[in-house]
Every structure is written in C-alpha cells, then in structure tokens.
Amino acid sequence: MASKVYIADMKSTTNSESMVKKLGKLFYKAGFHELIEKDDFVAIKQHFGEPGNTAFIRPVFTREIVQIAKKLKGKPFLTDANTLYSGQRSNSVDHLNSAIGNGFGYATVQAPIIIADGLKGKGSTEVEVNLKHFDNVRIASEVLEADVLISLAHFKGHELAGFGGTFKNIGMGLGSRAGKQMMHSAVLPEITESECIKCMKCVKHCPENCIIINEDESYIDHEICIGCGECVVTCPTDAISVEWESTSEGMEERQVEFTYGIVKDRKNVYINFITNVSPDCDCAGWSDRPIVNDIGILASKDPVALEQASLDLVNQAEPKGMLEDRDLKPGENKFKAVHPNTDGGVRQIDYAAEIGMGSKEYELVSL
Template structure:
C-alpha cells in the first residue's frame, strides 16, 4: 500500500503563502496534529551543523515546528547525539556551543537543547530489535525517554550512504557513539600514495589517532573505527574506502538503528525533509559545497522510507549543476547521487528499511499550494 508524502515546492508569492506558512500546512496535512498530546516531552531531531558548515536547516524553520508543538500543549526540545569523529560536536559541551553558534539558541528557536547521549556520548539505552545485523541497538537515552519525535532532515548527498535523509537523520543521528561505531564497522579506508601530500588533515580530524604522517599518511587499521570522516577531509582525494559491501552494510545497519529509535512510539513520530541547499556531502563537514541541483521544497510523511524515496526521486528529476561536485548524470532523470558518489548504491537503505517494516517505497506524492 502506498504511503502519503506531502510536498510544498519552493515557489511562494505572498506573505500568507511563504515557506513558513507552507511548513505549518505540511505539519497539519501530514497528520502530525495527532502525534502530540498535552504535556508530551516531544523531541525535534535535527543536525545542528558542524562548525564552518552553512547548509544545515535554517533555525527559523525549526522554530515554526516548535510553535506547532506548543500549540498542541506539548513540550518540545531540540536534540541530536554526539558524533563519532573529532569535530565540533563529539561531546555535549562542544556540541551545544556549536548549535548555539549556528543559530539554535533558545532566543531564536524557543526550545531547549538536549544532547541525546550525554556529555561524552556514553549515555545510551539498549533496545532489542529483530534485525539482520543487530538483535539490539544502542540509542541515546534521552530520545528513548521522549514521548514522541519529529525528524527534521536536511536532504543532501552523503559520501558513505549516497544521500542523507530521514533514515540517516534518525538512525545514524540518534545512535550513541558506540552505536555509530557499530554501524560503521565495515568501513576501512586506504591511502592512495601518489595522491597524498602529507598535509596531516586526516590525522587532525581522526578521533582515534589512527594516522601517522611520514612524508605521506599511513593508517593503523587496528585503531580505525570506520567513521569515514578522513575520506571527505582529504583535500587531494588521497583516501578512499575499500568499498566491497561497505555502503550496503552501513545503510542496512542505519535502517535497523532507525527501527530501534522509533520502537514503542511508532504512532508518535513524523518526518520532514528539507530538499534545499542539496549539498554533495554531509553537514558533518566543516564546509558546504555548491548544491548539486536547485532548491526543490519541503516534504513530510509518517513513513520515512516513502519520504526518502520521494525526496530522492525529486532530486533526480532535476537538471544537475555543472559547476558543482557532480561528475556525471547532469540530465533530468539521471541519478544525481551516483553522479557524485558513483560507488554507492543509495537504494540499500530504502530496500532494507522496507524489508524490516520501517515503511514502504511506494508513495503517493500530494502537493499542497
């Protein structure tokens, strides 16, 4: 059975029909009014953006969702879990400071910020699931304690999963640091010696001190946890992933973590994808490259699989930007994510998500004015 996905395009023509008002209408049309009960502790899961990144969701959009939840007498809070890599969000202190610096302070969003897995990323609850990779998953405890959740995902390309949308925002985003390591367990980077210039950025970015710089970089795979951040940090593309089945496995594990996050609150979760500033790589990077397509709009659904499928389809229907990271597939109808990350079959997260009961790839796209 097809799931409903509601879509508001980027075009606006009046003060009463701007993107904020369209977001409110999406909230209503998608059935999110039924998610929130009085006094619910209601999580809004988003990515606050790495220091130096500017493609993350605008705080004014987040405030609109806060306002909608408050109208229903819920108690909203913004949340994310700490990162596996050593950027500006690997512990709660740096994470909160980064969020505030990027515009997510209370005075702007009108809701408190709570990091889901504690100060050092070790506060998690183990949730039993029936997955192919996991029988239990380690989820940030504060999201487990929430009564419900709205996922706000910036839909963009991703170096390990092809794209990042609702499934990645929830599954990878709310896994504890040890949970993230479990999801990345199949990823092993390798150095292309002739491309390496020995600049040391990989060593600086690595949270496990797995790199040695001796004219060129060398990796101690015994220390590597497979987070993949060195791959996008390298300025000369000298670090690649020994792909094999790594992209498939990480996507399937991510979908199973999403299943764990929503377990017990399946009827209290909604998902919104912002298909704006569709950057080629994750917002975990400390920069934002040119979007690969024009801005498209905002989509909402109670089904994360259908939502991500619809978002990907809309991106692929666009003409690609030739002055972007796209290497191929510029034409309308061609796969833009494979045009940036040709080794990654991004459908794996959707196929596995459907298989484990997370949602359906079949959808009906319902456009709102």
C-alpha cells in the same frame, strides 16, 4: 497501498506563502498534529551543522515546529547525539556551543537543547531489534524518554551512504557514539600500542572483557569483541582507532536498523527539506554548491515513502553545481554520480521496506 507524501514547493509570493508558513501548513496537512497530546515530551531531531557549514536547516523553520508543538500543549526540545569523529560536536559542551553558534539558541528557537547521549557520548540504552546485523542497537538514552519524535532532515549527499535523509538523521544521528561505530564499520577496532598509555580506562568500560593490556602489550581479542565501540569512545589518547572501512550497502542497512530501534513503538513525524542539496553531509565544515535547485519540503508518516519520493525528485531535477558538466539522464541517480563508490543510497530504502518500515509506493500530494 501507496503512502501519502505531502510537498510544499518553493514558490512564495506573499507572507502567507512563505516557506516557514508552508512548513506549518504541511505539518497539519500531514496529520502530525494528531500525534501530540498534552504534556507530551516532543523531541525535535535535526542536525545543528558543523561550524563552517551553511547548508543545514535554518533555525527559523525549527522555531515554527516548536511553536506548533507548544500550541498543542506539548513540551518540545531540540536534540541530537554526539559525533564519533573528532570535530566540534563530539561532546555535549562543544556540541551545544556549535548549535548556539549556528543560531539554535533559546532566544531564536524558543526551546532548550538536550544532547541525547550525555556529556561524552556514553549515555546509551540497548534496544532490541533482532534484525539482520544486530540483535540490539545502542541508542542515545534521552531521546527514548520522549513521547513524540519529530525528524527534521536535510536531504543531501553522503560519502558513505550515498545520500543522507530521514534514516541518517534518526539512525546515525541518534545512535550513541558507540552505536555510530557499530553502524560505520564491521571491522573491529585496533589498538596502536605506541599511543597506548595503559590507563586501563578501555578495560574498565569493555562489556566483553576482551581488551588485554599489560607491561608488554596492548591488544583487543577479536574472538570475543562485539565491535560496540565503547573503547574507541573511552580512550583519552585516540590509541584505539575508529575503523571507517565498510561497504555502502552494509552501512546503509545498519543505519536503517538503528532507525528501526528508535522509531518502533513511538509516535513519529518525518519531514525532509530538499533545499541546499549539498554533495556532502552537514558534518563537513563547509558547504559546496547544491547539485540541484531547491525543490521543497516533504512530509509523511511513512519514512520509506518519504525517502523514495525525495530521491526521485532529486534524480528528476536538472543537475547543478559539480554535476553541471556531467551527461546525466533524467532519473539517473545523482548521488551515485557524486559518490561513485556508493549505490546512491538505494539500499537503505529497499532494506527499510523489506523489514516493514513502510512502502516504496507513494502518492505525492501538493499543498
């Protein structure tokens, strides 16, 4: 049975048709208002944008969702988890400063920000999933306390997953820092001995006691290492390296499994902004020209249908930016054209459907 995906296009000629107002109408049209009850904690998950990036979802849209949640007597808060890479969002202090700098202060969005995995990204909780790659996934703890999860995802390119939408926003976004290591690579971490100061912090935090450090050597026993990434997060000198090598399809599947662990047994709202469709993720400190013109905002209670509809609309659109001179046929995967080492993001949709998260069949319903 086809799932309904609701779309608000970019045409606006009056104040009542502004994209902000359309987002509110879309929320009610999709039936999301039925999910929020009095005193529900409502987590609004979005990417706040790396400083220097300008493609992320604008705070005025976030405020519209906050106002709706408050009108429904919920208790909304904005949230994200710290990054694994070293940037300006790898700890809560820098993360909050970055969010406020990009316009997400309380005065603008009218809701507090809670970084879901704590000060240094260690606030994680294991959630059982029993899927292909993981028996348990490590989720940023605070989001698991929420009654409702609203995903505001910017649909754009991603150098490893092909594209980033709902699954990246939730799965990668709300995995703890150790969880992000689990998703990004199946390769186990290594210690660079010349950088190791033998502080033993990694040994203390290792759940499997697989790290050996003494006067003569520092190494990780890969026979018992589970690749949780806790040592990578803990090391104060970056002597334990983050391993990014992975196949596109494998990373996509792991990301979906984390998404599954977060959304199962929860009331969820899924919204994709197909605007400023940049070639790269909002984690980059810049934004290249969009690869297609703005298409609109899509919403659905089915994340698989939402991602499939979003991908189809982008692929059917006229190529722009770095793809203008490419001989792309209508329907050809634009994200694979941008990131040829990926499958264009197809596997994440297929795998989510395979594990029962939704249907690839959809009916597109306009406002």
